[in-house]
Each structure stands twice: as C-alpha cells, then as structure tokens.
Amino acid sequence: MTLTHPVDHKCISPRQRSFVVACLWIALLSVLFAPVVKADGSALTHTPYEEQLDRYLSLSDREAKRVLLQEVIVGLNTRHAPSTYVRAWTYRAFEVAEDGDVDNAVSIVTDLVRYAERNPYPDVWSEVLANKVALLAWQGETTQALLVSDQLAEHLIHAENPRVRYYGNVVITGMFRSNSQFERALTHALYAQDALSEINNERSATRRLGLNRQIALIQSDLRNYPAALEIVNRSIREAREDSSLEEDIPSLLLMKGYLHGQMDQHQASIDVHQEAIEWAERTNQPGIVLVSMNNIGSTLIHQERYAEAEEVLSQALEQALAAENEDTAHLIQFNLGYIQVMLGNASEGIAAIEEHGAYLLEHYSESEQVDLYTYIAKAYQRAGMFEQQAEALLEQRRLNEEVFQSEREKSMSEMQARYEAIEQAQQIELLEQRNALQERVIENARLQRTIFILFGIVVVFGLILVALLYRAARRANLRLKDANKQLEFHSLRDPLTQLLNRRALQEQMSKRQTDERRAQPGQHPDAMILLDIDFFKKINDQYGHAAGDQVLKVIGERLATLARSSDMVIRWGGEEFLIFLRNSDPEKLAEITERVLRTIGDEPVQHEDMEIPVTATAGFISLPFAGIPEKDLNWERALQIADMALYIGKVHGRNQAYGIMGLNAPYEQVQPLLERDLSKAIDQDKVDYIIVKGPQK
Numbered sequence: 001m002t003l004t005h006p007v008d009h010k011c012i013s014p015r016q017r018s019f020v021v022a023c024l025w026i027a028l029l030s031v032l033f034a035p036v037v038k039a040d041g042s043a044l045t046h047t048p049y050e051e052q053l054d055r056y057l058s059l060s061d062r063e064a065k066r067v068l069l070q071e072v073i074v075g076l077n078t079r080h081a082p083s084t085y086v087r088a089w090t091y092r093a094f095e096v097a098e099d100g101d102v103d104n105a106v107s108i109v110t111d112l113v114r115y116a117e118r119n120p121y122p123d124v125w126s127e128v129l130a131n132k133v134a135l136l137a138w139q140g141e142t143t144q145a146l147l148v149s150d151q152l153a154e155h156l157i158h159a160e161n162p163r164v165r166y167y168g169n170v171v172i173t174g175m176f177r178s179n180s181q182f183e184r185a186l187t188h189a190l191y192a193q194d195a196l197s198e199i200n201n202e203r204s205a206t207r208r209l210g211l212n213r214q215i216a217l218i219q220s221d222l223r224n225y226p227a228a229l230e231i232v233n234r235s236i237r238e239a240r241e242d243s244s245l246e247e248d249i250p251s252l253l254l255m256k257g258y259l260h261g262q263m264d265q266h267q268a269s270i271d272v273h274q275e276a277i278e279w280a281e282r283t284n285q286p287g288i289v290l291v292s293m294n295n296i297g298s299t300l301i302h303q304e305r306y307a308e309a310e311e312v313l314s315q316a317l318e319q320a321l322a323a324e325n326e327d328t329a330h331l332i333q334f335n336l337g338y339i340q341v342m343l344g345n346a347s348e349g350i351a352a353i354e355e356h357g358a359y360l361l362e363h364y365s366e367s368e369q370v371d372l373y374t375y376i377a378k379a380y381q382r383a384g385m386f387e388q389q390a391e392a393l394l395e396q397r398r399l400n401e402e403v404f405q406s407e408r409e410k411s412m413s414e415m416q417a418r419y420e421a422i423e424q425a426q427q428i429e430l431l432e433q434r435n436a437l438q439e440r441v442i443e444n445a446r447l448q449r450t451i452f453i454l455f456g457i458v459v460v461f462g463l464i465l466v467a468l469l470y471r472a473a474r475r476a477n478l479r480l481k482d483a484n485k486q487l488e489f490h491s492l493r494d495p496l497t498q499l500l501n502r503r504a505l506q507e508q509m510s511k512r513q514t515d516e517r518r519a520q521p522g523q524h525p526d527a528m529i530l531l532d533i534d535f536f537k538k539i540n541d542q543y544g545h546a547a548g549d550q551v552l553k554v555i556g557e558r559l560a561t562l563a564r565s566s567d568m569v570i571r572w573g574g575e576e577f578l579i580f581l582r583n584s585d586p587e588k589l590a591e592i593t594e595r596v597l598r599t600i601g602d603e604p605v606q607h608e609d610m611e612i613p614v615t616a617t618a619g620f621i622s623l624p625f626a627g628i629p630e631k632d633l634n635w636e637r638a639l640q641i642a643d644m645a646l647y648i649g650k651v652h653g654r655n656q657a658y659g660i661m662g663l664n665a666p667y668e669q670v671q672p673l674l675e676r677d678l679s680k681a682i683d684q685d686k687v688d689y690i691i692v693k694g695p696q697k
C-alpha cells in the first residue's frame with residue numbers, strides 16, 4: 001500500500017474547504033462580466049451599476065472594494081433593476097461573512113430571498129439562491145446547501161443572463177462535486193460552459209480557467225490523476241501567457257504538485273510545490289503557502305523521510321497557528337501525529353490522528369474521506385490497533401462504493417468527452433480571438449508606422465517649403481533692397497549726367513547742420529562754386545539738342561574727375577552745376593575755381609564729328625561766409641550770393657568766376673544790400689571779392 005497524503009489543497013478541512021469554496025465563488029464572480037440583459041421587456045440590470053460591480057470584482061484592495069460597494073448600495077434602491085440590486089447585496093453578504101459576521105450575512109440573504117419572492121424573475125432567484133448555497137457551504141451546512149442547489153438548478157433553467165447562469169451552475173458544480181455527485185456536477189459544468197460560450201469575449205480565458213479547475217477537481221476526486229494533470233497543465237500554460245491570470249498560478253501549481261504526489265512522482269511534487277510557494281508569496285496568498293508546505297511534508301512522509309517531513313510540518317504549523325488558520329493547523333497536526341506513529345510513538349501519534357482526523361472527517365467530501373481513511377488505517381496498523389484498523393478499512397470500503405460506481409463512470413466519461421469537445425472548440429475560438437487581436441495589434445503598429453512615415457514626409461516637405469519660402473523671401477528682400485537702393489540712387493541723381501541733383505544737396509545740407517566736425521579747430525569752412533555754361537542756348541541751336549546733352553554729360557564727367565571724394569558735384573539746373581567743397585581753405589578757393597574753369601574750357605567737347613568749344617562762368621563763396629554764423633547766413637543765402645556773383649561774371653564777359661571773399665563792413669549793415677544787389681555792394685566797396693579768369697585762347 002502506498003503512503004499517499006490524504007489531503008489536497010482544495011479540501012484541507014471543512015472550514016478551509018468552505019473558505020476555498022467561497023474563494024472560488026468570488027474568483028468565479030470576478031470573471032462573470034456579462035452584458036446588460038433585459039427580461040420580459042423590463043430592464044433587470046442597471047448598466048452603470050453593473051459596470052461598477054464588475055470593477056468591484058477586479059479590485060484587490062479590500063478597503064477600496066468596501067467603499068465602492070457602499071457607493072453602489074447607497075445609489076441603488078429597490079426600484080432599480082432587480083438583478084443589479086440583488087447582485088450588489090450578495091456581495092455585501094459575502095463581505096460581512098468574510099468579516100466573521102455570519103449572522104448578518106444570513107439575515108441579508110434571508111432579506112434577499114424575500115425580495116426574490118416579490119420580484120420573481122428567474123435571474124433574481126438564481127443570483128439569490130446561488131449566494132445562499134455558497135453561504136450555507138461556508139457554514140458547513142452541506143445538506144441544506146445541496147437542497148437549495150436543487151432549487152437553484154430549477155431557476156437556472158429559466159434564467160436569461162448568461163453571467164447569472166454561469167455563476168449559478170459553477171456554484172452547483174462545486175457543491176455536487178464536494179458531495180461526490182460527480183455526474184450532476186459535470187452536468188452543471190456543461191451548463192456553465194454553455195453560458196460561457198454566450199458571453200465569449202476577451203475575458204473568456206479567465207472564465208474557462210475557473211471552470212476547468214472544477215473539472216480537474218472532479219477528475220482528481222475520481223482518481224483520474226493524469227486527466228486532471230492534463231487540464232491543470234493546460235490551465236497553467238494559459239495563465240502564464242495572460243498576465244491577468246497571474247493570481248491563479250499559485251493555486252494551479254498547488255494542485256499540480258498534489259497530483260504529482262498522488263501519482264507517486266515525489267520529486268516533481270516537491271519541486272512544483274516549491275514553485276507554488278514562491279508564486280503564492282509573490283502574489284500574497286499565505287493560505288496557499290501553508291498548504292504547499294503541508295503537502296511537501298506529506299510527500300516526504302510518503303518517502304519515509306520523517307525527520308525532514310517533521311521539520312517542514314513544524315514550521316508550517318507554527319505559521320498556521322500564528323495566522324490563526326485553524327483548518328490547515330488541523331491538517332498539519334494530523335500529519336505530525338502520523339509521523340509520530342511511524343516513528344514508534346504510538347499513543348501520542350494515535351491521539352493526534354484521532355483528534356485532528358475527527359475534525360477533518362467531519363467536513364471532508366466522501367472522496368477525500370476515502371483518502372483519509374487510508375492513513376488512519378495505516379496508523380492503526382503500525383500501532384498494532386488491528387480492530388480499529390479493520391473498522392477504518394470497512395468505512396473506507398463503504399465510502400469507496402458510494403463514490404465510485406462503474407455505471408456512473410461510464411455516463412460521466414461521455415459527459416467528460418462532451419465537455420472536452422466544447423472546451424476544445426472554445427479554446428480554438430479563444431485562439432482565433434487572440435490571433436485576431438494580434439493581427440489588430442500588428443495592423444495598428446503598421447498603421448502607426450505609416451502615419452509616422454507620412455508625418456515624417458509632411459515634416460520634410462514642410463521644411464523644404466519653409467526653406468524655399470525663406471529663400472524666396474530673402475531673394476525678394478534683396479531685390480527690394482536693391483530696388484530701393486536704385487530708387488534712392490536715382491532719386492538723388494540726375495539721369496543725364498549721373499551727377500547728384502538738387503535733392504541730394506538739400507539732404508546733405510540738412511544733415512550738415514548737425515555736423516559738429518566743422519566746429520573743430522584746424523577745420524576750414526566749406527565752399528560752393530556755382531557754374532553756368534556760357535551761351536548754352538547757342539550750342540543747342542548750333543549743334544543740336546543731343547550735342548547740348550553731350551556737352552552737359554562731358555562737363556559733368558570732367559567736374560566729377562576733378563572733385564575730391566569728399567566734394568559733391570551737383571547738376572543744379574539746366575546748364576548749371578554746383579560744386580560743394582568740404583573743408584576748403586578760402587585762400588585756395590580761387591585757384592580751385594580756376595582749375596574748374598580750365599577743366600571745362602581747355603578742351604572742346606567732342607560730339608560725333610563735331611568739336612564744341614565750351615566755357616563757363618562761376619560765382620563762389622565760403623560757408624560759413626566771413627565768419628558769420630550759419631543761423632544768420634545759411635547755405636541758401638550764401639548760394640544766392642554766389643549766384644549773384646555768377647551773374648556779375650556773365651555780365652562782365654563770361655568765362656570767368658567772381659569769388660565773394662569777405663565783408664568790409666559789419667554784416668548787419670551790409671546784409672540788405674548784399675542780398676538784394678551784389679553789384680552795388682561791390683561798387684560801394686562793402687564786399688571783398690576776387691575775379692578768376694577762364695582759359696584764354
């Protein structure tokens with residue numbers, strides 16, 4: 001006879017089993033997100049609150065869950081959709097039960113039953129009764145729970161909401177399984193599977209995991225360990241691929257470890273249990289850590305490694321007692337007692353086995369009791385208590401007959417095959433959904449890449465456009481600048497001679513007023529020589545207008561060549577030129593003017609095959625004149641004097657220049673005459689002047 005540990009993680013002890021049932025209940029609830037359902041034309045569910053309740057199930061923080069549920073319950077009233085109303089209150093019932101206030105939980109469920117009597121929708125009844133079954137199981141009221149399960153099954157037939165149908169049938173599956181009614185359990189697992197197919201969506205993997213776990217438990221109860229292991233392995237694979245299923249991995253590993261143990265694969269069992277412990281610690285599931293430690297101890301017992309087993313189990317017991325995990329503590333103490341018996345401490349060991357075994361038997365399923373009796377009988381045998389051993393074996397045989405009936409196994413295997421077929425179909429559908437999802441992800445990535453490339457192209461084109469626009473704008477600006485320059489050039493130039501014009505001088509003179517250099521010591525005054533070509537009308541008349549133009553151009557060029565870079569040569573009027581000389585020594589002004597007259601008259605102007613002799617008459621003056629401040633005698637007045645001097649030059653024979661060099665009387669006295677009649681001022685000797693002759697031929 002092999003030494004097989006009697007207890008697995010799922011049915012450790014009555015209370016713990018109830019806890020596991022309750023956990024399963026909540027785990028299943030957490031996967032039952034269903035769409036809004038309407039029945040008899042009236043809305044049974046209230047979508048926003050349903051969504052809140054779905055969110056409630058996905059929360060892990062108890063306080064946050066409590067707050068959220070409170071909000072929903074306060075918001076709801078009996079007039080709201082009855083299905084949502086009862087759903088919320090069943091969660092509240094579970095919360096208070098978990099807090100240890102079972103009486104309160106019972107009273108909530110009692111109220112819900114009354115509510116269902118007033119609102120007799122199948123969905124409402126199913127939700128309420130499923131909750132009642134779970135609560136009765138929690139309390140260890142198995143018989144009562146089974147009775148209510150039958151009622152529940154009746155209502156579920158008419159229920160419309162697939163979430164409710166799924167939940168109710170899974171609760172019944174668990175219930176019948178724990179009562180060794182495997183056939184009925186499987187039937188309801190199939191119903192649950194049907195409901196599941198109606199709410200098939202991206203959460204189907206989670207739902208299927210819950211259902212598959214039930215099936216694996218049934219297989220395990222029926223001692224069909226390889227089949228159970230296959231389901232568990234498949235579930236583990238799925239859970240590892242889906243991060244939302246991470247919390248389920250520890251319990252699946254625990255079950256896998258247990259199944260290896262049942263198949264005498266001891267090392268595999270220990271390894272997998274170790275992994276279960278690591279995962280349970282990582283996901284904060286201390287209950288699973290304790291059961292895994294117990295199961296490792298149990299496997300060591302199986303290998304007769306009692307010292308190691310005792311060490312692990314003592315450690316586990318310490319932790320179980322500290323955590324007040326009474327159920328696991330009983331289980332561990334049973335195993336420790338078994339070790340004592342095996343080590344020869346019969347009285348101590350048997351006492352522990354009887355005490356803790358009684359506790360375990362009271363709440364175990366029949367299938368689990370069969371296992372337990374194996375160890376009890378073996379312990380009696382080792383202690384030499386053969387009578388008790390025989391009783392234990394008889395009881396075990398009775399239970400065995402109840403649990404395993406060949407007829408039933410046959411019909412069950414058919415159902416099992418049906419389940420597997422549907423399961424496979426659902427798995428394929430799930431895979432297809434995953435593939436579709438993956439394709440969508442790939443498509444999205446491709447779309448994103450395309451958008452990114454298009455965006456890049458747009459940016460590049462945008463940049464090119466901006467660069468082109470910038471270049472065009474820059475060119476336009478340059479052209480504009482150029483045009484402005486030209487405009488400015490032409491506005492200040494005489495188009496015929498290209499010399500500066502009147503405006504240029506006016507601009508210059510308005511600037512000159514702010515020119516402070518003139519006030520500096522060592523600086524000479526400026527000067528103006530105003531020139532008029534002699535008998536220009538005759539030139540026009542004799543040689544033609546074009547020749548006249550040519551004369552003006554050539555004279556302009558000659559004057560420009562003669563002038564310094566600081567001087568300004570201006571075409572003042574028709575045949576009039578003005579030379580404005582900066583910083584010009586008055587002593588040298590006559591000499592400069594003479595050079596000017598020679599420049600004009602020395603050489604005749606060539607035009608076509610004609611030689612045109614040209615002379616000019618000039619008047620010149622310094623500025624400021626005779627030390628008179630320019631505010632009293634400005635450049636225009638000075639030019640007027642030079643113009644009068646020029647006129648005198650014309651009157652006195654042309655080809656000469658009159659320079660007005662100074663005053664022989666105070667300016668105030670001379671001023672009226674000077675401005676009106678220069679000839680008279682000269683005659684009266686009020687003015688100091690000089691005559692410069694042009695080239696004589």
Ligand SMILES: Nc1nc2c(ncn2[C@@H]2O[C@H](COP(=O)(O)OP(=O)(O)OP(=O)(O)O)[C@@H](O)[C@H]2O)c(=O)[nH]1
Pocket residue numbers: 496532533534535536537538540544545546547548549552573574575650654
């Ligand atoms: N070809 C040409 N002739 C011009 C231009 N501007 C003015 N004139 C002519 O120059 C002549 C000037 O004649 P006047 O003012 O009588 O003087 P003038 O003949 O030079 O005689 P004086 O000045 O007294 O020596 C006029 O006949 C104008 O038509 C020009 O740009 N081109």
